[in-house]
Amino acid sequence: MSIKLQRSVVNINQCTIHFLCFDDFYPHNNLRSVNDVSIQCYNKEMVNKLFQHKIDYSSSSHAVLDTSSRKRKAAKIQAILEEVTDFSKAKVLDIGTGSGNIAHELSKNAKTVSSVDIVDERKEKSGYDFKLTNDESLPFDDEMFDIVIANHVIEHMPDQTKHISEVMRVLKPGGYLYLATPNKYWFTDPHYKLPFISWLPRSISAKYLKIIQKATWNIYPLSSITIKKMLHDTELINALPLLMTSDASKKLDKWKSIVGVARYVPKVFLDITKYISPTLIFIIRKPASKK
Numbered sequence: 001m002s003i004k005l006q007r008s009v010v011n012i013n014q015c016t017i018h019f020l021c022f023d024d025f026y027p028h029n030n031l032r033s034v035n036d037v038s039i040q041c042y043n044k045e046m047v048n049k050l051f052q053h054k055i056d057y058s059s060s061s062h063a064v065l066d067t068s069s070r071k072r073k074a075a076k077i078q079a080i081l082e083e084v085t086d087f088s089k090a091k092v093l094d095i096g097t098g099s100g101n102i103a104h105e106l107s108k109n110a111k112t113v114s115s116v117d118i119v120d121e122r123k124e125k126s127g128y129d130f131k132l133t134n135d136e137s138l139p140f141d142d143e144m145f146d147i148v149i150a151n152h153v154i155e156h157m158p159d160q161t162k163h164i165s166e167v168m169r170v171l172k173p174g175g176y177l178y179l180a181t182p183n184k185y186w187f188t189d190p191h192y193k194l195p196f197i198s199w200l201p202r203s204i205s206a207k208y209l210k211i212i213q214k215a216t217w218n219i220y221p222l223s224s225i226t227i228k229k230m231l232h233d234t235e236l237i238n239a240l241p242l243l244m245t246s247d248a249s250k251k252l253d254k255w256k257s258i259v260g261v262a263r264y265v266p267k268v269f270l271d272i273t274k275y276i277s278p279t280l281i282f283i284i285r286k287p288a289s290k291k
Contacts, residue, residue: 062156062191063098063121070101077149077178078106080239084283085176090146093138093170096153100124110147114140136163140170149178155219164230168286177284178239184221186278191219224274227282235285240277241270 064070081087087109094103094115100122103115107127114129116138122130131139136159148167157163167177182190184198192213197205198221206217228236245267274280 063096065099065121065123067099067101067123070099071105073151074102074105076243077102077151078109080243080281080283081147081176081178083242084237084285085147087147091144092147092149093140093145094128094149094151095138095167096151096156097122097130100128100130102149102151103128103130106149114145135159136166138166138170142169143172144170146172146175147178148175151178151180152182154179155181155221157220160220160222160230168234171286173286173289175286177286178281179227179284180279180281181222181227183276183278183280184223184226185275189219189221190278222280224280224282227280231282231284234287237283237285238271238274239281239283240273241267242283243281244270244273 078087081090088111090110092106092110092113094106094113095117097103097115097117098121100115101124103113104124104127107113112129113127114131116131116133118133118135120130120132133139136157148171150163150167154160154163171177182198186198188195189198192209192215194209194212197208197217198219200208202217209215209217224238274282
């Protein structure tokens with residue numbers, strides 16, 4: 001990266017100047033007629049630390065690996081689930097381990113936590129059991145878990161029907177699936193940042209991405225209607241109104257102003273978020289066994 005800085009700045013008053021200072025050049029002695037100026041310099045290490053939450057992504061997958069955002073995500077997931085079940089007594093399965101921070105954080109309050117992924121990219125390995133998998137199959141016996149968490153996982157599954165089938169197999173009767181995924185009909189795809197790519201037929205999306213970014217379209221986006229069809233024999237709850245109007249909203253790190261207004265909106269209107277939100281979040285309850 002090549003950054004050029006102007007060697008002198010004239011007549012600067014009452015401001016703060018931020019410089020990216022690389023190599024041996026620092027701007028302090030290159031400012032003239034400076035009054036009430038605060039100068040802050042950042043070297044490469046400081047810049048990386050400041051923007052770590054923006055750049056710490058997996059090099060082999062789409063997983064977010066930074067610690068701070070994963071801790072906030074774990075808190076939000078737990079808060080939502082606590083609205084419907086006793087999390088402290090739950091045996092939890094986390095699908096898509098990534099950095100391991102979500103599984104680790106959840107293990108502090110759950111009875112047990114297990115986690116699976118097709119690659120091992122863990123930074124945090126304590127507090128939970130980890131297993132590698134090869135595909136949508138889950139290496140567990142039937143009806144083992146009270147809660148299964150699939151946080152931004154299903155859109156990476158080529159065989160989504162098998163994925164859901166496996167989740168329901170390992171979930172206990174009356175257990176809950178936390179399912180979060182990008183909305184197919186949002187304006188941009190969060191993985192490749194291209195407008196309307198997920199709206200298009202798969203063959204066209206693949207060509208679109210290949211031309212623009214020379215990448216392979218390996219995302220299988222879903223709409224709320226598709227999810228409802230896939231899980232037609234379960235109790236499906238749109239968790240976004242639940243998140244916005246319950247104590248779980250305290251765990252949000254953004255959109256807090258919107259949440260404040262949402263508390264005064266009838267829930268019947270909030271339910272349209274399953275069509276217009278950039279992220280879809282559902283709580284799915286597996287039917288209880290018939291006696």
